[in-house]
Each structure stands twice: as structure tokens, then as C-alpha cells.
Amino acid sequence: MNTEIIHIDEENIDTGLIEKAGDIIKRGGLVAFPTETVYGLGGDALNPDSSRKIYSAKGRPSDNPLIVHIADLKDMDLIVREVSKEAKILADRFWPGPLTMILKKSDRVPYETTGGLDTVAIRMPVHKTAAAFIKASGGYVAAPSANLSGKPSPTAAKYVIQDMDGRIDMIIDGSDAGIGLESTIVDLSGDTPVLLRPGYITIEQLREALGTVDIDKTILDGDCKERPKAPGMKYKHYAPKGDLKIVSGTQENVIDKINSLTTEAETQGKNTCVIATEETCKSYKCAHVKSIGSRHDEETIAHRLYTILRECDDEDMEVIYSESFDTSGMGQAIMNRLLKAAGHQIIEV
Numbered sequence: 001m002n003t004e005i006i007h008i009d010e011e012n013i014d015t016g017l018i019e020k021a022g023d024i025i026k027r028g029g030l031v032a033f034p035t036e037t038v039y040g041l042g043g044d045a046l047n048p049d050s051s052r053k054i055y056s057a058k059g060r061p062s063d064n065p066l067i068v069h070i071a072d073l074k075d076m077d078l079i080v081r082e083v084s085k086e087a088k089i090l091a092d093r094f095w096p097g098p099l100t101m102i103l104k105k106s107d108r109v110p111y112e113t114t115g116g117l118d119t120v121a122i123r124m125p126v127h128k129t130a131a132a133f134i135k136a137s138g139g140y141v142a143a144p145s146a147n148l149s150g151k152p153s154p155t156a157a158k159y160v161i162q163d164m165d166g167r168i169d170m171i172i173d174g175s176d177a178g179i180g181l182e183s184t185i186v187d188l189s190g191d192t193p194v195l196l197r198p199g200y201i202t203i204e205q206l207r208e209a210l211g212t213v214d215i216d217k218t219i220l221d222g223d224c225k226e227r228p229k230a231p232g233m234k235y236k237h238y239a240p241k242g243d244l245k246i247v248s249g250t251q252e253n254v255i256d257k258i259n260s261l262t263t264e265a266e267t268q269g270k271n272t273c274v275i276a277t278e279e280t281c282k283s284y285k286c287a288h289v290k291s292i293g294s295r296h297d298e299e300t301i302a303h304r305l306y307t308i309l310r311e312c313d314d315e316d317m318e319v320i321y322s323e324s325f326d327t328s329g330m331g332q333a334i335m336n337r338l339l340k341a342a343g344h345q346i347i348e349v
Contacts, residue, residue: 001166001167001168001169002166003161003164003165003166003167003168003169003170003171004169004170004171005157005161005170005171005173006020006021006170006171006172006173007172007173007174008034008129008172008173008174009174010034010127010128010129010174010175011128013128013129013132015132018129018132018133018136019136020170021033021133021136021137021170021172022133022135022136022137022138023136024169024170025042025043025044025050025136025137025138025141026044026137026138028043028044028047028049028050028053029043029050029053029168029169029170030042030043030050030053030054030057030168030169030170031043031133031137031168031169031170031171031172032146032160032164032168032170032171032172033129033130033133033141033143033146033172033174034127034129034130034157034172034173034174034175034177035069035125035127035130035177036097036098036125036126036127036130036177036178036179037098037125037177037179037180037181037182037183037199037200038145038146038153038154038155038177038179038180038181038182038306039145039146039147039153039154039155039156039157039159039160039177040069040130040141040143040144040145040146041054041057041058041143041144041145041146041147041164041168042069042133042137042141042142042143043141043142043143044137044138044140044141044142045066045068045069045079045109045113045140045141045142046108046109046110046113046138046140047110048110048111048112048113049112050142051066051110051112051113051142052112054066054142054143054144057164057167057168058144058147058148058149059148059149059150060144060149061149062112062115063115063116064115064144065113065114065115065117065119065120065121066113066114066115066121066142066143066144067100067121067122067123067142067143067144067183068109068113068120068121068122068123068140068141068142069122069123069124069125069130069134069140069141069142069143070122070123070124070134070139070140070141071096071124071125071130071131071132071134071135071139072124072135072139073091073095073124075139075140076091076103076122078106078108078140079105079106079108079109079120079122079140080103080104080105080106080120080122081103081104081105081106082103082104083103084103084188086188086193086210087101087103087188089209089210090186090188090206090209090210091124093209094201094205094209095124096124096125096126096131097124097125097126097200097201098123098125098126098179098183098184098199098200098201099123099183099184099186099199099201100121100122100123100183100184100185100186100197101121101122101123101185101186101188102119102120102121102122102185102186102187102188102189102196103119103120103122103188103189104118104119104120104189105117105118105119105120106120113142119187119189121185123183127174127178129172129174130174133172145182146160146163146164146171147159147160147163147164148163148164150238150239151163151238151239151240151313152238152239152240152306152309152310152313152341153181153182153238153306154306154310155176155177155180155303155306155307156175156176156177156307157171157172157173157174157175159310177303178303179199179200179299179302179303180302180303180304180305180306180307181199181200181302181303181305181306181333181334181337182197182199183197183199183200183201184197184198184199184200184201184202184206184333185197185199186206186213187216192212192213192214193206193210193212193213193214194213194214194215194216195213195214195215195216195219196216196219197219197333197336198219198330198332198333198336199330199333200302200330200333202329202330202332202333203215203332204329219332219336238306238309238337238340238341239309239340239341239342239343240309240310240312240313240317240320240341241312241313241316241317242271242273242312242313242316242317242318242319242320243318243319243320243345244309244312244320244321244322244341244342244343244345245261245320245321245322245342245345245346245347246321246322246323246324246338246339246342246345246346246347247261247321247322247323247324247346247347247349248324248346248347248348248349249324249348249349250349251280253349254280254323254324254349255280255283255284256349257347257349258274258284258286258321258323259283259284259285259286261321261347262274262284262285262286262319262321263285263286265318265319266286266287270318270319271288271315271316271317271318271319272286272287272288272317272318272319272320272321273286273288273289273290273312273315273317273319273320273321274286274288274289274290274320274321274322275290275292275308275320275321275322275323276289276290276291276292276322276323277291277292277293277294277295277301277323278291278293278294278295279294279295280323288315288317290308290311290312292304292305292308295325295326298325298329298330298331298334299330301325301334302330302333302334305334305337305338306337309341322338322342324338324346325338
């Protein structure tokens with residue numbers, strides 16, 4: 001398949017090109033597009049064949065639900081049984097933006113899109129190009145992240161091209177994603193709201209809006225045997241090719257342990273990298289040390305995480321050690337993605 005690549009300026013959107021992309025979706029094709037979180041791989045959410053194509057292009061199991069992206073609040077009415085009071089509160093406060101809500105689906109949404117579940121995940125991006133593309137596509141775009149299943153989500157078009165060139169119809173290059181982590185997911189289909197995937201919208205913000213919000217046990221617990229309910233969380237995700245391990249403990253102990261581990265790996269001739277913060281970068285002896293940002297700036301850390309994991313792949317890193325991060329606020333989302341990328345391999349010191 002020949003994949004067409006188009007460039008769209010978010011502040012000066014070419015409506016002709018956007019309509020061309022939308023027509024591909026209406027015909028059952030696939031288009032990768034930018035959002036404020038990461039790049040998405042879009043198909044017609046109401047067309048079961050489109051969802052099958054998405055799973056095939058990603059190499060993703062078909063029981064992993066997709067998120068339906070909309071561009072107008074009223075469009076929820078078609079795809080859910082009922083817009084709950086909690087959904088209205090969250091939509092009013094956080095939409096458009098990096099929040100996905102799970103509600104009981106209507107019959108219009110095929111099970112191919114929901115991974116066989118009776119619920120549907122819905123998001124309304126704030127990204128102008130994404131919104132224009134969704135409208136041009138008919139209003140309902142099913143989209144996971146635009147990467148091969150298991151790899152780090154793409155925050156730049158070059159990584160979408162790396163994974164999807166020749167596998168889909170079109171890629172919209174709309175510059176780098178602003179946030180860099182996938183949306184927060186909250187399940188509103190039961191009696192009590194449950195945070196299923198942490199993101200830019202934090203548990204603290206959700207509780208401020210709704211009161212009681214539970215946290216799914218699978219978010220940070222690698223030993224939990226419960227099945228994750230959120231899109232993108234059932235299988236190993238975000239992983240670089242190299243063996244990634246997280247080292248957790250006091251700063252001094254973490255630095256000493258990582259220096260010991262990297263020295264051993266380099267002595268064995270392995271291409272080795274450390275993911276560190278601005279505050280600690282100069283303390284490491286490893287030949288390859290990547291700064292993910294300051295510990296006092298979680299947004300920068302979140303923004304850089306997937307890029308650094310992709311860079312490790314580009315540079316053929318075989319062994320990777322990362323510092324751990326606090327799990328409050330946005331740190332919960334950062335650690336969630338790191339743990340998934342590392343297959344929950346964590347060294348306590």
C-alpha cells in the first residue's frame with residue numbers, strides 16, 4: 001500500500017487536504033492524525049471493517065477496545081445509551097481535552113470497535129487539526145495510538161511513518177504532540193467512577209469534579225490478576241526494543257545501583273543507556289545518559305518519555321535503566337507508562 005503523507009499547520013488548516021483525509025475514513029480507509037496527547041490511527045468508528053483494519057495495521061489483538069473520537073458534544077447521544085450526570089460534569093470541565101470517558105454503548109457502535117464490550121470509550125480532542133479531521137470524517141473516528149502494538153506511542157509524525165508507512169492510506173503530519181502521554185481514562189459505566197488509565201487529567205482533578213473516584217488496581221500493580229478494562233492497557237505497551245528496568249529508592253542509592261549495573265553491562269559489550277533527570281544526569285558514569293527533564297517539571301517528563309524510548313530504539317540500546325518517579329499527580333501517569341514499558345521490572349534499593 002502507498003501511504004500518502006500530508007502536512008497540516010494547526011493554525012492555518014488546509015480544508016481541502018482535511019476533506020481528502022475525511023473522505024478516506026468515509027470509504028473505510030485508515031488515516032493517522034495528530035492530537036494533543038499522541039498521534040492516533042483513525043478509522044470509521046461505526047464501520048466494523050474499519051476497526052478490523054486498525055487491529056490489523058497495528059498488529060493489535062481485537063479484544064482491545066478502541067477510543068471513539070468526536071468533535072461535538074451532541075454527537076455522544078448517538079453512541080451511548082445515556083449521557084450520565086457525571087459525564088456531563090466531566091465534559092463541561094475537561095472537554096475538549098485529554099480525557100476519555102467510558103459509558104454504556106448504543107447499538108450504533110459495533111462490537112468490533114469496543115473489543116466485544118458493552119461499553120464505549122469516548123474522547124473529544126482539543127487539537128484543532130484533530131477536530132477538523134473528525135468532522136470531515138463524519139464525526140466518529142475510532143483511534144488507538146498510531147504505532148505498532150507494544151511499541152512506544154508516537155509523539156511525532158516521523159515515528160508514525162516509521163511504524164505505519166505502507167500499512168495505512170494516509171498520515172497527517174501536524175507537528176509534535178503537546179502532552180506526549182495518552183489521555184486519562186475514567187469508567188463511568190458502573191455505580192462509582194473508576195480511573196482506568198492515568199494521564200494529564202489527574203485523579204486529584206477527577207475527585208475535585210466528581211467526589212468519589214476509585215482507582216483500578218492494575219494501574220501500578222504488576223502482580224494484579226484482574227483484567228484491565230481500558231483501551232491500550234491489557235497487553236504490554238510502550239516498550240523499547242532494549243531491556244528496560246526501573247530502579248527505585250533514595251537518590252543516592254539509585255545512582256550507585258545504576259552506575260554499578262551499567263558498568264557491568266558495558267563491560268559485557270552491551271549498548272547501555274540511563275534515563276535520568278536534570279538533577280542527576282552528571283552523576284552517572286554510563287556513556288549514554290538521557291535527560292528526561294527536571295523532577296520539578298512533570299509535564300516535560302511526560303512530554304519526553306516516549307521520545308526518549310524511541311531514541312533508545314533508534315540508537316540500538318540493548319540495556320536501559322531508568323530512575324523512578326513519584327506517583328502523585330501526573331507522576332502516576334508517568335510511572336504507569338514506565339512500568340508497562342519495562343514489563344513491571346523494578347529494582348528496589
